[in-house]
Amino acid sequence: MTSTRKGIERRLWNKALALSAVMLLSACTNLRGTGDLGVVIERASGRVQVIEHSTHSRLATVDGLGDLSHASVVYSRDGRFAYVFGRDGGLSKVDLLRGRLVKRVLQAGNSIGGAVSQDGRLLAVSNYEPGGVRVFDAATLAPVADIPALDGRGNASKVVGLVDAPGNRFVFSLYDAGEIWIADLSIPAAPRLTKYTDVGRQPYDALITPDGRYYVAGLFGEDGMALVDLWHPERGVRRVLDDYGRGEQKLPVYKMPHLEGWAIAGEYAFVPAVGQHAVLVIDRREWRQIARIPVHGQPVFVMGRPDGRQVWVNFAHPHNDTLQVIDVDTLQIAKTLRPGKAVLHMEFTPRGEALWVSVRDEDRVDVYDTRSFERLAALPAAKPSGIFFTARAHRIGL
């Protein structure tokens, strides 16, 4: 009897240990660093892939994120959580380590973009419909503040070009009102607003320089851009690049270029020309055009490799099967690549040795070596669009 009991105990014990080991293994395989993670938006499926860019692999797929036809992503400051802003006003928090959706709120009827505050505690979402900016707690997604975008006459405005800036500030533009606002969220529930009116007709998108100093809004309703120096908000808005825009001829514009795609490389900014087959080179000290580089089509994203030596460009339909690489030193095209139909977005690895490319109509994400231009990997993805790596958590204005 004793020996039988001991036998049972031993067998059960061994079984329990084996079970523990299996549970441990399955639960802890996702114990890993988050510095080389990212997400790829699968725009047609309301889904994101969680990927890692050290060995080019897919770790998980997370769905139920709603309409991602125009989605953007920011990260928690530890790099574990992705916040996905969807077209339908959905704000989703995705746990990259567990590969699952933590929380999702439908914060408005129609949103266009978002940002995370410098301290990582607040998320701001800009809305087309009903307009305005809503601010959420990044940990819980609980609402913190609501900033209606009403002009002087009380009319609601679409909000575009929302970015974060140092000092827990957000900066954004009011499309209909033609205004730029700075919201200081030092006291999260009581935003302090600085408003600039008459900045130009229909600001449609904006960028902030990587140091968080200059906010530049593009204008849909006229040529030129509106610039705010955030070191000197008291100086107001300055008009720069008066020729930038659709110009006199009003060429057909297949897609207004994304301004967040501007490449800032050293003292130059590389800018997609509107409606033309050209990338413009701007001297950043004087915000003046100094060169014009003919390219393959109408540029959409113009992105600088992190070391500033190369600028990669994708194009609007019907030239969107192509990528071109500009050598910043010579301002010449160094390489033309044809990844396939509908090259929608690109993301560099943090130190720039590789570039990930979404090729929507080929259902593929390609990885290129930026030095040899060799294709290192190709990953299947359903209608991929935006690619966003966790290193963004550590950058200003992304």
Next chain:
Amino acid sequence: MTSTRKGIERRLWNKALALSAVMLLSACTNLRGTGDLGVVIERASGRVQVIEHSTHSRLATVDGLGDLSHASVVYSRDGRFAYVFGRDGGLSKVDLLRGRLVKRVLQAGNSIGGAVSQDGRLLAVSNYEPGGVRVFDAATLAPVADIPALDGRGNASKVVGLVDAPGNRFVFSLYDAGEIWIADLSIPAAPRLTKYTDVGRQPYDALITPDGRYYVAGLFGEDGMALVDLWHPERGVRRVLDDYGRGEQKLPVYKMPHLEGWAIAGEYAFVPAVGQHAVLVIDRREWRQIARIPVHGQPVFVMGRPDGRQVWVNFAHPHNDTLQVIDVDTLQIAKTLRPGKAVLHMEFTPRGEALWVSVRDEDRVDVYDTRSFERLAALPAAKPSGIFFTARAHRIGL
């Protein structure tokens, strides 16, 4: 009998499940992002603290790292592993998530610094004794390549100022030989070397600009600096800042300033003057001094906040209880702080909202809000020196 046996089985099973749960819990509590982690060197104890900077807390202590009296740290590209280069030639790999030493090799008799390649696969360590650079596999710490630093006559040289550069290159200086070498590790076991001779007497330290383009070595044996444009290695070494150094008067220099402490902010570089109570402002386009800012003592580290709006400075003995903050816009001292005795090192959070400060003789690490200058936290630490956050994994030249 059956029921007894079933009873025993049930009790044992429950016990086993409880045990599994406990094991799971203890093993997986360290499932977390690594983007807000870092290490603090406890120089006298051969130990590092693993910290996180979202809520200012210590997560673990890892000891057995040898002589850390002059230590530096780089990170794996996923941010999980810290590589600690010790004074005794020790190279240690620390797992931040598990809070333990993974591996340690004694690679040379006396080392001074190290770097990680752009692709994260290689570690390079520079040595005083026996001199030269050794290259290791970042995953296993197995030796990959050995680069003896012999001048044209076959004499061994101390190696200093080792940094990584884009294209899986390392750049370093030979103190005794007066040379600068570029090692291209595209084929890891067969480094291709480019050597510049007669760069100046006794290069003692160096920096690379954040874009990885310019390598600048300081000279101990004469005034001036040696600059290599890595976009144009064929152009050779250029001498710049001819007045930089100890000058005619040969003032007593309590501590040669670290060049890696140079702050690159926009078009300016902020540079510690040697032996003088001043920070020099250099125009980066022409590498020419344009201003001189009087400060509290002989500067050691001159570090730019990530947005480039502030530069923080600590000082050599006997003024090393003080920190000063320069406003980059006005080039004036914006703030003077006295954290306590022996302020040795500083590290900004990735987006610059806070600064961590080692106060060695107070056995404390302080955290400051960089906007209000308020002290946010103080953590106990035994003789802390270097502070290194994982965001360095994503930067060039750190």
